[in-house]
Amino acid sequence: MPPVAARSVRRSLRIPVHRATVANPQLRGIEDVDGTYPFDLRASVKAFNFNRFFWRMIEPAWRERFVRDEEALYREAGLSAEEADLARRRNWLGMVRYGVNFFVLEKFARVLRMSNPEVYAKMRGESFEAFLATRNVPGAR
Amino acid sequence: MARIIGGIGTSHVPTIGVAYDKGKADDPAWAPLFDGYRPVAKWLAERKPDVLVFFYNDHATGFFFDVYPTFAIGLSPSFDLPDEGAGRRPLPAIRGHPEFAIHMAESLVNDEFDLATFQGRPLDHGCNSPLSMLWPHQPDWPGALVPIEINVLQYPLPTARRCYKLGQAVRRAVESYPEDLDVVIVGTGGLSHQIHGERTGFNNTEWDMRFLDLIERDPEALTRMTHAEYVKQGGAEGVEVIMWLAMRGALSNRIRKLHQNYYLPMTTAMTVVLFEEPDAAGRSAVGSEVVTHSRS
Numbered sequence: 001m002p003p004v005a006a007r008s009v010r011r012s013l014r015i016p017v018h019r020a021t022v023a024n025p026q027l028r029g030i031e032d033v034d035g036t037y038p039f040d041l042r043a044s045v046k047a048f049n050f051n052r053f054f055w056r057m058i059e060p061a062w063r064e065r066f067v068r069d070e071e072a073l074y075r076e077a078g079l080s081a082e083e084a085d086l087a088r089r090r091n092w093l094g095m096v097r098y099g100v101n102f103f104v105l106e107k108f109a110r111v112l113r114m115s116n117p118e119v120y121a122k123m124r125g126e127s128f129e130a131f132l133a134t135r136n137v138p139g140a141r
Numbered sequence: 142m143a144r145i146i147g148g149i150g151t152s153h154v155p156t157i158g159v160a161y162d163k164g165k166a167d168d169p170a171w172a173p174l175f176d177g178y179r180p181v182a183k184w185l186a187e188r189k190p191d192v193l194v195f196f197y198n199d200h201a202t203g204f205f206f207d208v209y210p211t212f213a214i215g216l217s218p219s220f221d222l223p224d225e226g227a228g229r230r231p232l233p234a235i236r237g238h239p240e241f242a243i244h245m246a247e248s249l250v251n252d253e254f255d256l257a258t259f260q261g262r263p264l265d266h267g268c269n270s271p272l273s274m275l276w277p278h279q280p281d282w283p284g285a286l287v288p289i290e291i292n293v294l295q296y297p298l299p300t301a302r303r304c305y306k307l308g309q310a311v312r313r314a315v316e317s318y319p320e321d322l323d324v325v326i327v328g329t330g331g332l333s334h335q336i337h338g339e340r341t342g343f344n345n346t347e348w349d350m351r352f353l354d355l356i357e358r359d360p361e362a363l364t365r366m367t368h369a370e371y372v373k374q375g376g377a378e379g380v381e382v383i384m385w386l387a388m389r390g391a392l393s394n395r396i397r398k399l400h401q402n403y404y405l406p407m408t409t410a411m412t413v414v415l416f417e418e419p420d421a422a423g424r425s426a427v428g429s430e431v432v433t434h435s436r437s
Contacts, residue, residue, distance in 0.1 A: 016210030024297050030369040037375050040296035042208050057226050093335050093339070101294060102337040102378075103200035111180030116155075120341045120408060132406065134342060137406030140170040 039101045047099030048061050053077045053087075054104035063111045092122045143241070143318035145326060146188055146421030148392045149181060150356065150385045150414040151271040153197065153329040158230055158270035158410065174411055177402025178274040184399065185275055186283075188421060190325040190388035193275075193286045194245075194311060195268050196282045196304075196387040197329045198293045200225070203262035211299050212256035212307060214249070215264070215288040216242045232379030233278055234294060235264060238285035241318060245287060248314035254307055254379045256289075264288055271329060271413070293330065293381040301371070302364035304383045308390020315391070318333055323421075328388025334409035342408060348374040349403065349410050355399055357416070378409075395419045 027038055037043075044051070053073075056062040066073050073085040086094045090112070095105060109119050121131035132138040157174065165171040202223050204210065220235045246258050268288055276283055289311070292298055300305070308326070315324050332352065335343040352375070357362050363386055371380040396416040403412045 026298070026300060026368040027296065028367065028369055030372055033340065033369075033373055034343075035379075036335070036372065036376070037338050038372075039255055039294060040297050044295055048206060050145075051201070051206060058202060058224050063226070075416075093391065096337045101201055101206075103202075104180035104292060105337075106200075116336065117407065120336060123337065123341045124339060131342065135407050137170050140160075140406035 037096050039099070043099035044101075047083075050083045050095075050098070051101055051104050053079060053083075054100065054108045056066075057107040057111050066111055090122075093125075096123065105110050112140060115141060143192075143320060143322040143324055144418075144420065144433070145312060145315055145391060146190060146323050147184075148326045148328070148388050148396065148416040149275070150328045150388060150416075151181075151275075152331055152409060152411040152413070153267045153268040153270050153408045154411055155225070156407075157268055158266055161270075161273045162230060165382075165408040169203050170406060171240065172407075173402075173404045175274070177404060177411075177413055178271075180400045182275055182277075184415055184417075185325070186277075188323065188325070189283070191284050191322040192241060192324045193272075193284065193327050194315070194324055194391070195286055195288045195327045195329065196291055196308075196384045197264070197267040197288060197327075198381060198384065198408055199262075199290050199293065200265055200267055202265035204290070206295060208291065210257035210259075210293055211292045213253065214242055214246050214256055215259050215262070215290070217260045217262075217269050219290065220286070221263040222269055223265050225265055228341040228407060230269060230273075232269065232273055235269070235272070236282050236285045238287055241285070241320075241322065242287045244318050245311070245314045248317055249307075249310055250388045252310045252313060254310050258356075259290070264277075267329060271327075274413075289387070291384050291387065293384065296368070298368055298380065298383065300364075301366055301383045301386050305360060305364045305386040305390040308392075311387070312391040314399050321419050326328075326388045326391040328385035329377055330381030330384045331375065331410050332382060332403075332410035333379045335377040336408060337379065340377065343376040344405060344408075344410055345374055345376070345379075346403075346405060346410065349412070353401065353403075353414060355410070356385055356389050356414075357396070360386060392416055393418060398417050 118128055121128045160171045164273045166175040202225050216239050218239050220237055222230045323351040333345045335341055368380050399417050400415040
């Protein structure tokens with residue numbers, strides 16, 4: 001683990017920490033691709049419980065309980081303080097960086113009645129309108 | 142003997158299914174997508190394959206990371222559609238083909254592809270979003286589907302070359318099945334897109350066109366690329382086009398491309414491509430010339 005200062009420098013440069021390259025030759029060179037966080041077994045192990053929390057949004061009863069009392073569900077699912085905070089703040093980019101897989105995050109978005117393009121805009125740090133302006137046919141959604 | 146009569150490469154963006162369910166065929170923003178699938182649906186209606194072998198990936202719906210197989214073949218007589226967070230799609234359950242799928246599993250494992258098998262798990266948008274464009278399904282589907290799930294979510298992914306070899310082994314499995322079945326191989330995913338991180342929204346039409354050319358003429362070149370190279374060229378989630386190599390590996394080098402559509406309205410380049418084997422064309426002649434529509 002690099003010292004905190006080094007990590008915050010990297011974050012300020014928006015250069016992601018590519019743990020995945022350590023052992024996987026198929027990912028060699030991916031550190032040159034900014035703004036990309038390969039979901040590998042290290043992320044999967046670290047965020048297993050957090051990913052499962054979002055995965056369970058495919059269950060109607062779990063969704064209803066989230067809508068009724070999300071704090072109670074964070075506690076019941078055993079999320080850490082950091083995880084619950086990321087979810088509570090709807091910090092999409094933060095959750096991806098933490099190790100959440102996008103395809104369970106999109107299930108979370110459905111419960112929040114957000115579309116994927118709205119989540120994309122958040123991850124890019126743009127307004128929804130600014131993101132749509134970059135698309136060829138913004139009405140196709 | 143079962144035989145492969147053709148192959149289809151198609152995107153599996155969930156909005157394809159949403160647009161279908163909402164009846165957006167005449168919406169100007171969606172018409173280029175619907176129009177692009179019609180020639181493929183027509184070919185399927187004419188050729189009447191008995192089985193579609195579908196290379197797809199599950200998006201942490203039917204499988205979770207507690208057990209996330211690199212390759213898994215579905216054996217069930219019927220596959221339901223899942224609730225992915227916004228309710229189940231209003232389509233009939235998808236018919237499987239247990240006898241053929243079990244033969245495929247036996248053939249593949251004996252051919253040193255030690256894949257997992259699954260039953261009773263639903264097929265998510267990775268399979269069902271293009272399927273509803275390809276086959277009519279009221280009151281029921283016209284044939285059976287054998288799903289082969291590929292891990293393109295959780296690294297380490299199978300290499301591009303491994304996917305290609307899987308396709309080759311699938312061809313051997315199909316051709317060793319004693320019953321006369323006509324089979325179409327479908328590879329799903331892509332084309333360029335990235336939907337996580339600050340690089341979200343990345344596309345690369347130039348790369349997409351090169352990929353579409355290589356998948357037909359020189360798939361070996363695509364098997365030499367690493368995942369990192371796919372991510373650089375086609376976006377992080379665009380790496381899933383390695384599933385097209387499984388489709389291509391199951392086809393011969395005598396295929397003809399009958400149709401190609403490319404449409405990039407929002408975040409993912411959506412495409413559908415149809416290849417036909419010459420033996421299939423022996424019985425009738427459909428699409429005597431290549432029709433290519435490209436829009437961006």
